[in-house]
């Protein structure tokens with residue numbers, strides 16, 4: 001195994017360990033709440049007679065989430081069969097205690113545990129009926145434009161790339177319609193989760209999870225924290241025979257370098273994951289066929305902004321647009337700004353974050369100028 005493969009294996013191991021620590025991590029959070037409660041004056045504890053029962057219910061819900069995560073972990077064995085990574089990457093877990101059996105496995109960091117809890121929420125967005133309203137606002141217009149600009153015909157297939165595909169629902173829906181669709185994802189957390197959903201889950205409403213269990217704030221009622229969703233709302237195995245659907249792991253700009261291959265690139269809540277968004281614009285301009293379309297929906301919450309040691313350049317939409325049109329020669333076909341949209345937003349939370357997204361369709365010129 002060379003250096004890069006060794007590093008990749010280590011990273012995947014860290015991701016698996018983080019999933020494995022979900023239960024312990026959640027129980028620690030509950031224990032902290034319990035401890036703080038026990039420090040209250042007993043008169044206050046008496047008033048809060050439903051507090052400890054609520055914590056018990058959180059623990060039960062954590063067990064339910066953990067049982068689901070264990071399935072995902074087990075399914076990740078053999079996920080990278082061709083890459084030199086072996087089964088030993090997934091830590092051995094005692095299913096009763098939820099403990100990682102090998103004590104030498106390092107504890108997961110807070111940042112990694114945030115990624116685990118976000119992944120749980122991502123299942124709400126992509127694979128629950130409750131997430132449909134959120135998906136409808138951003139996935140639907142992308143699919144509608146795709147069908148209008150590049151209608152399917154029996155003469156030639158239409159290829160669509162979805163970079164930053166998360167848990168894969170948008171790419172799945174596009175492939176289900178008959179397009180040749182590839183999702184691309186860089187995060188091992190997302191890849192492990194989407195691999196499980198797309199390759200191992202059969203049927204609908206197979207699992208019940210509590211996506212908002214880690215939201216200790218902004219709850220109108222205790223029940224809101226314990227809300228459940230059933231997943232998946234659609235059978236991931238319902239793809240018609242002969243469909244062309246694949247997922248490619250790796251960073252978008254590194255994986256896709258071959259010019260003039262794709263009929264369409266569809267990006268949803270993705271372009272702001274770049275430290276330099278022009279890298280994405282340039283890659284898309286390169287890999288689209290002449291006359292191909294780029295359909296984008298999302299905000300500009302630059303992921304690397306203000307991160308230490310990251311060379312993030314935060315451009316406004318107008319600046320990106322000017323570069324797309326004047327430098328890269330894209331033609332603006334459609335543009336809607338200020339489209340209100342949410343992203344893994346708990347419907348009942350007392351705090352709501354709404355993005356005013358931009359939705360655009362641009363076309364690559366047929367001839368280089």
Ligand SMILES: C[S@@+](CC[C@H](N)C(=O)[O-])C[C@H]1O[C@@H](n2cnc3c(N)ncnc32)[C@H](O)[C@@H]1O
Pocket residue numbers: 125163164165166167184185186187190250251252253268269270273274
């Ligand atoms: C905000 S999420 C959006 C996910 C999905 N498109 C959706 O709308 O639910 C951005 C996704 O892009 C992925 N991502 C970030 N940088 C990437 C890169 N360089 N190449 C591929 N994917 C990347 C992240 O891991 C994450 O899953």
